[in-house]
């Protein structure tokens with residue numbers, strides 16, 4: 296059985312920001328809560344968005360989104376939403392503000408004060424109704440694709456980093472203006488770009504039936520692979536930024552098909568206290584080991600991905616593809632492994648247990664055991 300859903304309204308191109316006013320009118324959103332973070336404010340991006348809003352529109356701003364959004368941050372933003380009588384959310388930023396916006400939009404309209412019962416692994420998807428507050432998502436990075444995805448990942452009060460997911464959480468509008476990504480620094484361009492590549496590769500390898508998602512995944516992989524290095528090297532390369540923004544969006548449009556062990560590992564790794572590890576960078580580090588691990592279970596998909604990224608036929612193997620990802624990581628300045636990122640070996644067991652309980656563990660082509668997850672971390676540790 297195949298469940299295939301494509302729903303999002305998307306305005307995409309340089310200059311798309313100019314459409315914000317008209318789009319808000321279409322949605323009937325009159326008192327938005329802006330959810331963003333201090334980096335977006337400091338980069339002057341909020342000022343650009345504000346200039347595209349009607350001058351007399353009452354706007355409340357929450358800029359306290361943490362690097363990995365949490366339930367307490369959700370409650371802070373929710374309190375503003377309620378006290379200011381907001382009727383919708385404009386999320387501006389990378390995955391964190393967009394994911395936080397989904398959590399706020401959910402809790403503003405659904406019972407309870409805890410998010411965890413709505414988590415996918417708790418069977419929460421069925422509880423999320425169309426009442427979710429309308430969200431306009433304006434990405435400032437090219438990686439997460441949260442602007443078109445049905446999910447968000449939040450660190451719960453329990454300490455677990457869990458996903459909420461439902462078609463009802465998909466933003467009513469994704470407003471993607473690559474102009475907003477031109478100033479993204481190289482290390483964030485690299486990390487977020489590898490998140491987009493991980494989405495395309497993991498989705499393509501996931502075993503569920505969704506040929507349209509696979510076609511989108513390969514196109515996203517092609518675009519991201521050909522343009523990531525250019526954007527890292529020259530942030531103002533408009534063609535590279537356009538293609539990366541499209542690849543990121545495609546990655547998230549298609550990952551409804553399911554992700555896998557890379558994300559199952561990076562979610563609990565990102566929840567490790569005191570480390571504040573970047574999601575996409577973690578994915579980049581885990582990907583080579585997972586490609587090798589998945590190989591026996593994915594038929595010709597390794598060879599097809601190798602062909603898309605332009606590897607010669609003799610390198611169209613799991614080894615060849617994993618090496619190509621590792622070489623890309625090195626060229627764009629991704630840390631050499633978990634060790635270089637500061638992950639202690641003592642955290643491996645916690646992360647492996649988290650991976651087993653992650654929703655992405657359920658959609659991976661080959662399900663690792665706890666020992667195998669630890670083995671994947673060892674293989675990703677680096678010298």
Ligand SMILES: [Fe+2]
Pocket residue numbers: 439490493494558574578
């Ligand atoms: Fe991701």
